[in-house]
Amino acid sequence: MTVTFKDVKADLLDQIARGALQPGSLIPGETDLAEKYGCARATVNRAMRELAEEGIVERKRKAGTRVRMSPIRHARFSIPIVREEIEASGAVYRYALIEHHKQEAPDWLRGRLALASGQMAVHVICMHWADGIPYQHEDRWINPEIVPSVLEADFSVSSPNEWLLSEVPFSNAEICFTAVEADRDLADHLGCIPGNALFRTERTTWLRDGAITLVRLTNRPGHRMTTRY
Amino acid sequence: MTVTFKDVKADLLDQIARGALQPGSLIPGETDLAEKYGCARATVNRAMRELAEEGIVERKRKAGTRVRMSPIRHARFSIPIVREEIEASGAVYRYALIEHHKQEAPDWLRGRLALASGQMAVHVICMHWADGIPYQHEDRWINPEIVPSVLEADFSVSSPNEWLLSEVPFSNAEICFTAVEADRDLADHLGCIPGNALFRTERTTWLRDGAITLVRLTNRPGHRMTTRY
């Protein structure tokens, strides 16, 4: 049986878990390990590379590979499309457009989207329901400089979320989660009481160097975002 | 100049971004691409493997590699140790223990930690400050069945967070983020007004099949958790 990179990885993890490899300690070089495990260096390399990516070890040229003092823990969240998220839960999805304007970008937005003074932006506000219950309020600004077709888009039947996905297949984003208090408007739309704590996702999306869109997604009270790691 | 896996990856990404490769379309096999790019198949393999891991493409044996219909977006958050997070921001970290009891596990907790009826659990409440300003309130339960040494642990100078890290080098966890309203107690500790919206992280940590600890971390108002992808 040949030694696979998973074998090597599992053995190293086990040594770390058992304390045979202490945090901060130096792990032998790839060449040594390859000989020890009786495999090619590429095999050891793949194992170690994955451990590094998972935050278990830290690699530096010339300095070697060390077990991290405190393993970097990270959680990975999938960023769902609201409709898919709701339908996946078995509920019936409903969408409605609330507002749709083309207007001059306010100051605070110009900075965020790198818009010049006096430039126009498309402002869309809409709601997403699950089984007839308010689920998420969406407040979105779209930059027509980057996505000119937004000026002709119709958001009355499908959400800007999905429209953008079809228009812009690819992008980078900055995501931010916060807790906010419901103002009267949000409370009305989400069917809650002003002052209720709401979970908010704020996302800015970029295509190369141009900011495409800034969106604030505010969920109904009690919303939980969960993951495992 | 030899063709690297990053070159291949970048070119494929570019083709997807420009629409040359439509969502759902089949990407040529590794052998073909290797010939096209003038590199080894292993190079193409690495590029495609990373694209798959990032959720851009979908790979199936025999069926080949396809561009995902809707790219799976996911964000990765690092789960910091509070002290390191605060110190990394340049602020001075301060810790204080508020409560530390051994007590019978309440019903709601027994379910979460898989504890038998009447079993004891260690309950710790503490605070973390940044530059003397309340930063995070920590309310933690620890299962002495899994970590017996917790019964002798001293949390008066260092937080259970860091103590656990040194005791249990390795674990799985379930994380959940929500927004909650400050009650009087939280408001007192965090220096805010009852009713303020607070960002809360709830984490259950498991070692193999045993639940080690359940913790509720509640941040001061205005806390933002940010990442890029």
Added chain:
DNA sequence: TAGTGGTCTAGACCACTGA
């Protein structure tokens, strides 16, 4: 400047799975 990881190659065998 020497040692470590980073990557490429060319060839091989194998496992899975869709046609």
Added chain:
DNA sequence: CAGTGGTCTAGACCACTAC
């Protein structure tokens, strides 16, 4: 059952960087 991805190998060159 044939084609695709998954992985290993043995050898090579190179880039970075700690010493």
